[in-house]
Amino acid sequence: MADRIRIAIAQTLVTVDPAANGTAIRAAMRQAADRGARLVHFAEGALTGYAGADKPHYAGWRIDWAPIAEELAATMTLAGELGVWVVAGGNHQLTGDHRPHNSLWVINDSGQLADRYDKRLLSHNEVASFYTPGDHICTFTVDGFTFGCLLCIEVNFPELWMKQADLGVDCVLFSSFSEDPIFEIIARGHAATTGCWVSMAVPAQCAPAASSALIGPHGYLLRRASPDGPDVVCVDLDRTDPDLDVALNKARPWRATARAGDIYATRRVTDARTLDRTHP
Structure with missing residues (x-):
């Protein structure tokens, strides 16, 4: 097992222009690769833009998929050339009249689509007007570290985060297109209770409210992007960091033992004062 990954x-x-988004994504990929990153994480909708009636790439609620396919292909090619993994958000086309998924594409360091996460728990507006919900969990491993994917409003559902920990995820890649700073606070709570790192990626225009950041498995911020515009931050997930020893090596395994319940079951006793809960 590797101790560290950048x-x-x-x-x-x-x-709302996939070409502009793709250009920005690939510039960021080059910066990250130059600084030794093995994985580059982007925001919700980073390649396609987010859904909505005001988006020019929609026409009668139909997306022009051609530029999206071109930009995704170019991004995959560059990932292979740079030898980096890329996780980027966008609309994923379905067939016929089915609305798209709100997704995260997982591109491996050979430039292939390794998987795709489709947002499962959508907002009211998303499920009513824009998107088709997904139905699967997405985890993958890079250099001995296991990553999981969640999107935006899914920050509000603790069961999704607990499942990540149950699956042995080391770092949750949490992509959002939100200007609500409470999302960061909730994500920090999930990091602290699950013992997972959380990479939180938001668009540059959302950064003034709560910029992109890496949250440690103890719930504290390890690195934050600029609140003033585009940025690329590189940071190591380090299993040997002494500041993370309690969170990684003590709290997380102990909580798994506690949730299993066996240690408590063997220590319970039959006692009259336990059974009587109406007297002091």
């Missing part, structure tokens, strides 16, 4: 959190400006 990841990059890319805070790009997300527009």
Whole structure:
């Protein structure tokens, strides 16, 4: 098991133009690769833009998929050339009249699509007007570290985060297109209770409220992107960091033991004062 991996959190400006978004994504990938990152993480909708009636790439609620396919292909090619993994958000086309998924594409360091995460728990507006919900969990491993994917409003569902820990995820890649600073606070709580790192990627235009950041498995911020515009931050996930020893090596395994319950079951006793809960 590797002790360390360097990841990059890319805070790009997300527009309604896939070509502009793709150019920004690939520039960030090059910066990250030059600084030794093995994985580059982007925001929700980073490649395609987010859904909505005001988006020019929609026409009668139909997306022009051609430029999206071109930009995704170019991004995959560059990932292979640079030898980096890329996780980037965007709309994923379905067939017929089915609405797209709100997804994270997982591109491996050979430039291939290794997997895709489709947002499962959508907002009311998303499920009513924009997107088709997904139905699967997405985890993958890079250099001995296991990553999981979650999107935006899914920050509000603790069961999704607990499942990540149950699956042995080391770092949750949490992509959002939100200007609500409470999302960061909730994500920090999930990091602290699950013992997972959390990489939080938001678009540059959302950064003034809560910029992209890496949260440690103790719930504290390890690195934050600039609140003033696009940025690429590179940071190591380090299993040997003494500041993370309690969170990684004591709290997380103990909580797994506690949740299993066996240690408590063997220590319970039959006692009259336990059974009587109405007297002091």
